[in-house]
Structure formats: C-alpha cells, structure tokens
Amino acid sequence: MNTKPILHRDDPEAEPLVGNIKVTRDDWLNVAMDVLISDGVEQVKVMNLAERMAVSRSSFYWYFKSRQELLDALLARWQATNTVALIAQSELPAGTITAAVCNVQRCVVNTELFDTALDFAVRDWARRSGKVRRMLDQSDARRLAALREMFIRFDYDETEAETRARVLYYMQIGYDLAQLNEPMAIRLSMVPHYLYVFTGVEPRPEEITEFSAYAKRFWEGAGHEPA
Template identity: 85%
Template sequence: MSPKPILHRDDPEAEPLIGNIKVTRDDWLNVAMDVLISDGVDQIKVLNLAERMAVSRSSFYWYFKSRQELLDALLARWQATNTAALVAQAEAPAETITAAVCNVHRCVVNTDLFDTALDFAVRDWARKSGKVRRILDQSDARRLEALHAMFARYGYSEIEAETRARVLYYMQIGYDLAQLNEPIEMRLSMVPHYLYAFTGVEPKPEEVEEFSAYSLRFLKGNQT
C-alpha cells in the first residue's frame, strides 16, 4: 500500500495531489522538516521524502539543485521563524519589563511563533556539522542580543541586562529539554514567581492574567 501523502496545505482538498506537478517547493520543505524533527538530518534523503509523499523523486529537482540546497533552505526557514519570532517578541512594546518577558514567553506556548522541537532538531544537527554549529551560534547570539536590549530598555545596567538575558534564555532551553510534562495548572501558578526571578520586579496581576489566558489557548490544545 502506498503511503498517504503528508503535505501541509492550507486547503489540500482545493488542490489534490495528482502527479508530480502538484507537489510544490513548500511540500518538499514541509516533509523534510517533519523528517528532521522526527528522525534527524541523516534521514533527509530525496528518495525517502518522495516515498513519504507518494511521488516521484524527479520532481524534487524542479525546485532544488541538490540535497544540500534543501538543507540550506531548512536552515533559512528555521532562522526566519524561530529566531525571527523570538527577536520580534523581545522587541515588542510593553509597559513594564514583566510584560516584556511575557511577550517573549509567548514563544514558549505558541508553536506558530516558535517550534521547540525544530529548535532541538537543529541543535542536534549542529553536533554533526561545523557549518550548522556556526549558524546556530550566530542565531543564539542574535537572540541573546535582543533579550539583552530588552532588559536594557527598562534601565538595567549592561552587565545585569546581559546576565538576566542569559538566565532567561538558557533556563528556557533547559526547561524544554527536561520535558517535565507538568500539569497546566502548576505551570501557570509559577508564572508570577518566574517573572519575579527573571526581572527582580513583581508583575502586575493583570499581566499574569493576560499571559495565563493566552497560554491556556495553546497549552490545552497541545494536550488534546
């Protein structure tokens, strides 16, 4: 039995998969992204991807000159989503530093902003590739720079802004890596305490309430 195509179309029924001409560049990228996350970069092979979509691998070369070009496109998409989203959230206007940190932490709960599984897949890839390691280091530096600037906007000294940016960023990486699977209620009950630990400032109740309401829309959806 042929595998069922796993294409990420906004409206797949409007454009059925009939022949290779219907497979788009984004289809190849989306399936390659799935494989990167689930199986690692070594399993991103043209034949493997073609079999997952139930198409001929010849259509791959309409969009990419080589497997390496596909891998480069995956890295570019990761930077244009995860890194760009975190930087944008850090730069978003907020009345207080605690509200600003809440903006950043929207990336933690909203996978449309920031795909944690993809980030970990790229980090694993970087262990095997010096080129990817350099790109990852540059991305980490860009994210930390944005968080540093965020703290600096609210009057923190340079060294304190840098320290708090690192604590915020690296704590979240470790938190996600731990995969605690804690109840939503427990996670949200810690929000005001985390905000105080990150900033040294007591958050406003309405900031906590707004962030908790935002988080529930995504966290509950992820548990279904």
C-alpha cells in the first residue's frame, strides 16, 4: 500500500507536509476522498489515513467524532459537488435544447463540476450499504428530474422529456464505465451526432465550436493529447 503523505495544498508543487504538523479537517477529507476513489470505502480507516499523512491518528478526533461521521461528510461532499453541479448546469439559460445539453455535458469534461471517479466510488459503495444505496437512488432521481425539466422547458411532452432525460443520463454513465480512452479528436467529432440523438434537433455550428473549445481546454489541462 502507498503510504506516501498526500496532503492537498493550494500549491501543487509544494512538498507534502510531514512530521509534527497540524492537519486540517479538509486534509482528512481530501485524503479520505483519495482513498475512497482508489481503494474503496473499506480502506477509509482512521489509521490508514493517518499513515498516509504521516500524522498521529489522535488529530482525527479534533474534527470528527467517529469514522461514520467522516463517511457521512464524504457523502455530503459528493452530493454538494456532483449532484448539485449537474442540476445547476441543467438549469442554466440556453437558447436551444442542444445548447442546454452542451451545458450539461460540461460536467463530462470538467472534473471541478463533476468528479466521475468519485461517482463510481459511491456507486461501488452503494453495493455494500443500504443507506448509501438509498442516497444514490435519491440522487439519481434528482438528476433525472432536472434533466426532464430541462427538456420540458423546450416544449417536449412529459413522456418524451422523461425518455430523453434517461437516454442522456444513463448513456453517459455507461460511456464513462466503459473507459474507452478514445482520442479527443474522435470523441469531439461525435458530439454533433450525440446531440442529435439526445434531442432530435440538429445543433448549431457555433454550439459545437464553443463546446469543443471548452472541452479541449479542460482535457488538455488534464494531460490528454491535444485534438
């Protein structure tokens, strides 16, 4: 197991802090999030986290009463990022339904809006916890409701809006789960066709240009090869 301290700081070039240091509540949460994503919820244990940060586990109890409180905080952060962001993107003003879907699809390329790895970690966690399963079901329902309302705003009837919301949402989950690792140029070339499938409307060229520029900025910033 990797025990190198992985404290998060504002300066990504700074060396990890080690030794007799004071860590913050966010430090514990950030490292717990890393472990949840990389190793699963079973490894989110106080001793494991303390070893990774090279600190005494006693400092944990300055911020959390128990491991369960930490786990609840992780779920709260997941809800406050992924679910809230997707809903917010679906509610942004847009002149066309294809532009509205492009707003939602920004969640796919911008991990600051939506952390796909975290979403998959919570889905895996839900297989082991009835409580997390219920929270995930509620979150999925909220996300789908927001997408349905987005289509309704553009005059789709309720049945079609529900169907298209499901196609859009579940297709993206499956797409990410497949981990295709396809070149950016190929993925971007498919955007107009996906938008047509999702909406039944041909997207405007300027919408494709704007979304492609947005996607390239974030994908290249994440280390992907340029298109």
